Amino acid sequence: MKKENVIEATNLTKIFGDFTAVDAITFEVKKGEIFGFLGANGAGKTTAMKMLIGISIPSDGKATVAGFDVSSHPEDIKKNIGYMSQKFALYDDLTVRENITFFGGIYGLKRSQIKIKSEKLINNLGLQEVANDLVGSLPLGWKQKIAFSVALLHDPKIIFLDEPTGGVDPITRRQFWEMIYQTAHEGTTVFVTTHYMDEAEYCDRVSIMVNGKIEALDTPKKLKEQFEVDNMNDVFLKLARG
Amino acid sequence: MSISVQHISKSFKDVSALKDISFEVNEGELFGLIGPDGAGKTTLFRVLTTLLFADEGVATVADYDVVDDYKAIRHSVGYMPGKFSLYQDLTVEENLTFFATIFGTTIEENYDLIKEIYVQIEPFKNRRAGDLSGGMKQKLALSCALIHKPKVLFLDEPTTGVDPVSRKEFWEMLKRLQKKGITILVSTPYMDEAALCDRIALIQDGEILEIDAPESIVNKFPKVLYDVKASNMYQLIKSLKEYEHQYSVYPFGEFVHYTDQRNDFKPAELSNYLKENNLKEITITKTPPTIEDVFMELAK
Known part of the structure; x- marks a missing residue:
């Protein structure tokens, strides 16, 4: 059984002035896949991701996300994806419940739906006691788990995670990845960037960007075979150091 | 003893950021504080660099007391905060000159110490600091923290959000600085970096869980894995x-x-x-x- 593609990029390119940030990248991501999007700082990951989530128009090439073209239908993409980053996730000066209500509203959920989803989320994460506390007062690991759940409120087809676990303690980092596995298992595609190379091993497939190009794309197992090393860290070092 | 911390505690309202922390760092040692965000690493750095009073306990850096001799400490240490804190609207060279000048020295006098790092950003010396890439900002910040030839260098999460290649290069750089006799206290949330330190303290929720050489710490693991x-x-x-x-x-x-x-x-x-x-x-x-x-x- 061939699974459908939920992301298809063909020669996707972004040029700023005389600098080519993303240089004709071509790849596809399948439904329910955990896809790791790696690269050194400045390799073009963030720029590529911005095009895929419909907030930056490609200079050349094309991409479809959840069946919509990123250039012509960015608003449809936004309705069908979830997004969470380390830098921006939730409002610190709103409570947990207020954040859920706010983001539910942004995603166009009805009040009745938001109410049901809020209770479910709060119960799943065991947040009953802090549901009315300001998000800013919670530990980072909790915030990240809540942010992840909030990004899934509207049942998106794909969730984009931009370094979701940076600075998080090792136990919470693993709990976070268990949530990712669970989500992918339920059919949501996960597109994730990380600087933790052990997390790269958790992905079904991994792409590595170097200077705007995708220089490697395969399962972690095959990448390790291809580069004749025994961990993803060494794959990364070999590629990015050239 | 280069750094001595005895029973330091610090609370912010009802959150206790540091709970009775004690440890010592030897001269010329590369000592790592390993722990996640919120562990208390930055608070500890701020106490040791005289930017924050502890509620309890005493600490000395380069044999100076952090409260009584704060001025002497400020002349003896270099501090690279986790958040980029240089002047964004000064150029690379202006920032470096500024820090050299307030410490009563010149770029030329200690150029030897920063040369290896600074040559990598020197081609951009007329660029404003705010327009530098993350990696270049990090190198400039380290150059500025070293320009007065400090005895002790404090690096608060210098590699957070940095890719594995640049992280590896940064640690190689630290090793070379250590060889020049500088004591280094560095914090990181990346556990794999712990192995590169002489000794480490594992810290979480304001408490030190363990202090030892990295290889001794792994030997203490009580189970078969x-x-x-x-x-x-x-x-x-x-x-x-x-x-x-x-x-x-x-x-x-x-x-x-x-x-x-x-x-x-x-x-x-x-x-x-x-x-x-x-x-x-x-x-x-x-x-x-x-x-x-x-x-x-x-x-x-």
Whole structure:
């Protein structure tokens, strides 16, 4: 059984002035896949991701996300994806419940739906006691788990995670990845960037960007075979150091 | 003793950021504070660099008291905060000149110390600091922290958000600075960097969990650790967590790190259990613990 593609990029390119940030990248991501999007700082990951989530128009090439073209239908993409980053996730000066209500509203959920989803989320994460506390007062690991759940409120087809676990303690980092596995298992595609190379091993497939190009794309197992090393860290070092 | 911390505590309203912290750093040592965000690392740095008073306890840096001799400390230490804190609207060269001048020195006088780092950003010396890439900002900040030839260097999460290649280069740079006789206290949330320090303190929720050389810390791991692998990772984690004899189950790269409650644990038994749960291609092999395993065990 061939699974459908939920992301298809063909020669996707972004040029700023005389600098080519993303240089004709071509790849596809399948439904329910955990896809790791790696690269050194400045390799073009963030720029590529911005095009895929419909907030930056490609200079050349094309991409479809959840069946919509990123250039012509960015608003449809936004309705069908979830997004969470380390830098921006939730409002610190709103409570947990207020954040859920706010983001539910942004995603166009009805009040009745938001109410049901809020209770479910709060119960799943065991947040009953802090549901009315300001998000800013919670530990980072909790915030990240809540942010992840909030990004899934509207049942998106794909969730984009931009370094979701940076600075998080090792136990919470693993709990976070268990949530990712669970989500992918339920059919949501996960597109994730990380600087933790052990997390790269958790992905079904991994792409590595170097200077705007995708220089490697395969399962972690095959990448390790291809580069004749025994961990993803060494794959990364070999590629990015050239 | 280059840094001495005795029973330091610090609270912010009802949050206690540091709880009775004590440790010492020897002269010329590369000492790592390893812990996640919110562990209290930055608060400790701010106390030691005289930017914040502790509620209790005493601390000295380069034999100066952090309260009584704060001015002497400020002349003797270099501090690179976690947040980029140089002047964004000054150029690279202007920032460096500024810091040299307020410490009563010149770029030329200590150029030797920063040369290796500074040459990499020198081609951009007329660019405003705010327009530099993350990696270049980091190098400029380190140059500015070194320009007055400090005895002790404080680096608060210098590699957070930095890719593995640049992280490796940064640590190689630290090793070379250490050889020049500078004591370095560095904090990081990346457990793999712990192995590169002479000694480390594992810190979480304002408490030190353990202090020792990295190799001694991993030797203290109380259990036999196994790498478990199977074709379906999600199902494997689930099954292992449901296993009645499990003590800890943590995904770890391509494996799951597993420890058992029993002393007479037999891998074959676990293998059979996993087969009953429809898992395939099962392998169970002993593996040496890492700093991260120890951290999770101590934080459990």
